Amino acid sequence: MEDRAWQSVSADLLGSAAPWRTFRWYRGQRHYAGTYWSATTRTHVPYESRLELARLLLADFDVSVHGIVAQPFLLKSEVERKVRKHVPDYFLLTSNGAVVVDVKPRRRLAQPDVAATFAWTQEVVESRGWRYEVWSEPSKQLLENIRFLAGFRRGWLFPLGLLDELRDADLDGASLERAARSLPGHPEPCVRAAIHHLMWTHELQTDLAGPLRPSAVLRRPV
Numbered sequence: 001m002e003d004r005a006w007q008s009v010s011a012d013l014l015g016s017a018a019p020w021r022t023f024r025w026y027r028g029q030r031h032y033a034g035t036y037w038s039a040t041t042r043t044h045v046p047y048e049s050r051l052e053l054a055r056l057l058l059a060d061f062d063v064s065v066h067g068i069v070a071q072p073f074l075l076k077s078e079v080e081r082k083v084r085k086h087v088p089d090y091f092l093l094t095s096n097g098a099v100v101v102d103v104k105p106r107r108r109l110a111q112p113d114v115a116a117t118f119a120w121t122q123e124v125v126e127s128r129g130w131r132y133e134v135w136s137e138p139s140k141q142l143l144e145n146i147r148f149l150a151g152f153r154r155g156w157l158f159p160l161g162l163l164d165e166l167r168d169a170d171l172d173g174a175s176l177e178r179a180a181r182s183l184p185g186h187p188e189p190c191v192r193a194a195i196h197h198l199m200w201t202h203e204l205q206t207d208l209a210g211p212l213r214p215s216a217v218l219r220r221p222v
Contacts (some may be wrong), residue, residue, distance in 0.1 A: 006075070006124065011098040015067040020074050020087050038068055039153040039200075046070045052089055052103045054143055055135050059092055059101075060153070060200075061146050063202050068095030076116060086117050088139050100131040103171075106136040147207040152196040162186055162194050171204060177214035181205075 035044040036053060038060045047053045052070075055087055059065050072091035079082055092099040102121065108114050118134050125132040155163075162183070171179045180192040195218075198204040206216045
């Protein structure tokens with residue numbers, strides 16, 4: 001860890017940063033912490049709550065994100081003659097630029113200390129031309145679908161031949177049920193799992209706002 005002037009810190013440097021704090025787990029702790037293996041970074045990324053894990057899942061699913069760092073830096077600034085300190089939850093490197101993310105339950109956003117901290121953090125982050133995001137509870141159905149697809153994110157577990165056959169198959173407009181039966185030379189459960197992997201990588205898409213049923217229609221990305 002080292003102190004640097006804010007304007008001198010590059011996005012690439014922060015993209016390789018280690019978490020500012022040590023993540024601890026102990027019996028009886030009130031928050032749910034752990035690590036998540038990210039397909040984006042090919043490393044374990046820590047989180048300190050289920051809500052942070054939810055944001056991490058969505059970042060890992062987002063094809064525009066190519067770097068994820070938990071608790072990347074400590075901001076220290078004098079605001080209204082008081083020294084303020086804050087460690088954001090995530091730093092994302094994306095194809096649209098850097099994004100600093102704070103995760104907080106919606107019910108706490110109106111609390112004066114929370115609102116004040118996020119206000120000056122936003123001002124400091126946006127002074128660099130980066131985007132600042134305060135993220136709260138997502139759509140429950142969308143999160144459940146992405147959490148389900150995350151179980152198929154490890155591409156090396158699937159035979160390359162099977163994935164290539166699915167990439168070449170005419171599945172645009174097919175239902176999940178029909179697509180799972182489209183390769184009779186492979187067991188249907190294996191084909192279905194491979195389809196879910198291609199949905200994770202966005203090579204196949206469907207509406208994730210509703211339940212992921214066998215009748216869900218698959219589309220190739222435009």
